[in-house]
Amino acid sequence: MASFIDFRNPPGSDRRADTAVRATAEPLWIRRILIGSVLAFFILFLFLPLTVVFQGALAKGSGVIANAFQDHDILHSIQMTLVVALIAVPANTAFGIAAAWAITRYRFMGRGLLLALIDLPLWVSPVIGGLIYVLLYGRRGYFGPWLTAHDIKIIFALPGMAMATIFVTLPFVARSLIPLMQAQGVEEEEAALTLGAGGFQILWRITLPKIRWGLFYGVILCNARAMGEFGAVSVVSAKISGRTNTMPLEIERLYNDYLFPEAFAVAAALALLALVTLVLKTLSEWENARQFEASRRVSLETTIEPLSSPLT
Amino acid sequence: MASKRHVLPGFGISMGWSVTWVSLLVLLPLAALLGKSASGGWGHFWETITDPEVVASYRVSFGISFLAALINGVFGFFAAWIFARYEFPGRRLLEAATDLPFALPTAVAGIALTALYSPNEWIGKHLESLGIKIAFAPAGVLIAMIFIGFPFVVRALQPVIADLPADVEEAAACLGATRWETIRRVVLPPLLPALLTGVIMSYGRAVGEYGSIVFISGNIPYKTEITPLMIFQKLEQYDYPGAAAIGVTMLAASLVIVAIGNRLQAWGNRFRKEA
Numbered sequence: 001m002a003s004f005i006d007f008r009n010p011p012g013s014d015r016r017a018d019t020a021v022r023a024t025a026e027p028l029w030i031r032r033i034l035i036g037s038v039l040a041f042f043i044l045f046l047f048l049p050l051t052v053v054f055q056g057a058l059a060k061g062s063g064v065i066a067n068a069f070q071d072h073d074i075l076h077s078i079q080m081t082l083v084v085a086l087i088a089v090p091a092n093t094a095f096g097i098a099a100a101w102a103i104t105r106y107r108f109m110g111r112g113l114l115l116a117l118i119d120l121p122l123w124v125s126p127v128i129g130g131l132i133y134v135l136l137y138g139r140r141g142y143f144g145p146w147l148t149a150h151d152i153k154i155i156f157a158l159p160g161m162a163m164a165t166i167f168v169t170l171p172f173v174a175r176s177l178i179p180l181m182q183a184q185g186v187e188e189e190e191a192a193l194t195l196g197a198g199g200f201q202i203l204w205r206i207t208l209p210k211i212r213w214g215l216f217y218g219v220i221l222c223n224a225r226a227m228g229e230f231g232a233v234s235v236v237s238a239k240i241s242g243r244t245n246t247m248p249l250e251i252e253r254l255y256n257d258y259l260f261p262e263a264f265a266v267a268a269a270l271a272l273l274a275l276v277t278l279v280l281k282t283l284s285e286w287e288n289a290r291q292f293e294a295s296r297r298v299s300l301e302t303t304i305e306p307l308s309s310p311l312t
Numbered sequence: 313m314a315s316k317r318h319v320l321p322g323f324g325i326s327m328g329w330s331v332t333w334v335s336l337l338v339l340l341p342l343a344a345l346l347g348k349s350a351s352g353g354w355g356h357f358w359e360t361i362t363d364p365e366v367v368a369s370y371r372v373s374f375g376i377s378f379l380a381a382l383i384n385g386v387f388g389f390f391a392a393w394i395f396a397r398y399e400f401p402g403r404r405l406l407e408a409a410t411d412l413p414f415a416l417p418t419a420v421a422g423i424a425l426t427a428l429y430s431p432n433e434w435i436g437k438h439l440e441s442l443g444i445k446i447a448f449a450p451a452g453v454l455i456a457m458i459f460i461g462f463p464f465v466v467r468a469l470q471p472v473i474a475d476l477p478a479d480v481e482e483a484a485a486c487l488g489a490t491r492w493e494t495i496r497r498v499v500l501p502p503l504l505p506a507l508l509t510g511v512i513m514s515y516g517r518a519v520g521e522y523g524s525i526v527f528i529s530g531n532i533p534y535k536t537e538i539t540p541l542m543i544f545q546k547l548e549q550y551d552y553p554g555a556a557a558i559g560v561t562m563l564a565a566s567l568v569i570v571a572i573g574n575r576l577q578a579w580g581n582r583f584r585k586e587a
Contacts, residue, residue: 049459127520132341142347234544248417
């Protein structure tokens with residue numbers, strides 16, 4: 001029997017190692033095909049579209065870009081985008097912290113429902129995210145007559161656009177914090193409590209430093225979505241250039257007016273934001289994983305420690 | 313027990329705040345959606361959602377999305393596999409780029425894909441000479457839906473592939489299985505729930521997608537119009553009950569898709585615990 005095995009793999013030969021690799025990994029040519037096809041997919045669907053944006057912006061020379069960013073309407077759209085994000089991101093950050101605190105620290109009735117409602121904007125069409133506010137606050141919506149009588153404009157104006165943006169970005173901060181806070185546990189917070197710390201002291205000094213990378217991750221994703229949202233905002237905006245257009249809506253206007261270099265110039269600005277977001281997101285993911293690992297090690301040590309403690 | 317539950321302070325404010333916020337921004341508007349859809353009467357509701365143009369839009373939004381999700385299932389699996397298993401130059405760059413469709417505003421993606429696939433443009437002109445039309449045709453909708461749904465499959469699969477114990481593959485190999493047999497009978501079964509979860513999530517995203525599709529699709533009635541666009545059309549005609557009816561229909565469909573996704577995920581988690 002032994003001679004049979006030795007016949008195929010004489011001891012000390014490289015072929016034995018080779019067989020071991022071959023048994024648990026794919027042959028080289030399959031690896032190459034897999035990597036090649038994925039690379040082709042990435043080039044075709046991700047890298048080329050990104051290249052097209054920058055190429056389109058630069059096609060008619062950098063003068064067009066310089067002019068585009070002096071155009072009143074385009075500048076106004078940038079301002080609108082910043083204003084909407086400045087409302088939606090802090091609002092949802094505060095909400096996200098509160099919701100994650102409530103969901104991970106306590107058990108209460110309706111907790112599952114709250115979680116489900118926080119998730120809802122992730123899977124519902126963004127157009128519905130705009131539509132629901134039109135049905136409430138639009139001219140023929142439930143509050144429409146009252147709002148008209150009091151001369152308050154929500155739909156086709158900033159408040160509606162802010163609300164639709166808050167809707168689509170609602171889950172991001174809460175969703176990045178909940179698993180993190182669940183994993184980190186409450187030992188430190190409880191220790192602070194027994195040492196006499198108050199609620200806000202615990203939040204400010206213990207919890208926020210603990211969750212800062214997860215929070216950062218949620219906030220940049222929330223911000224990227226808030227600045228880039230198109231579907232929901234396009235339902236509730238009057239789409240008047242220079243008045244109620246955000247950058248994505250301005251891109252649509254310029255594109256439909258065949259002002260392609262200008263459209264791509266604005267698009268390139270948003271694409272840069274997306275690239276910065278991706279870099280920051282990747283960095284915070286690494287940092288998060290590192291801290292996650294560290295907190296797990298610490299909790300392992302604390303459970304082992306009592307055994308070797310001199311008190312026992 | 314009751315005191316044990318609320319050891320840490322802040323229960324009232326954190327729960328009160330989040331419940332109020334969600335009620336005002338999600339629950340109340342959703343109630344308005346349901347209310348408005350019923351306000352036109354059942355006849356109008358049914359007439360709207362079975363209107364031939366709207367029905368044609370279901371074929372695009374639900375049919376082409378399905379095809380896109382299947383294609384993403386294949387390439388997403390390949391990508392997750394090589395990210396988790398192979399070491400090659402540029403792997404980290406590709407990994408980070410996977411989330412580009414999440415980060416890139418949909419309007420930007422929309423005009424970029426249109427520019428890429430329009431006749432006379434980058435890829436479009438070569439395909440045009442072969443007689444293939446992508447932009448302003450159903451194929452364009454497919455391209456946009458593939459773009460938007462791709463990250464879901466990779467993100468669902470990659471951690472599960474990374475967690476696969478190597479010893480079962482070694483055992484299979486020791487027992488004489490070929491690599492293909494090992495993949496098919498040892499590796500794939502525990503990955504199946506995560507793969508299906510990713511596919512269904514990418515399907516759900518494509519069904520509701522608007523921004524990246526409307527530029528490249530050309531919005532040709534009965535051919536490339538998507539269901540979210542029908543909502544716009546009804547709103548422009550001030551037909552709020554009609555818009556709400558289509559909204560409710562889409563919401564119900566998305567709810568079913570998400571419910572299936574959650575069941576698959578629960579199934580996958582059980583799978584992983586047993587393994």
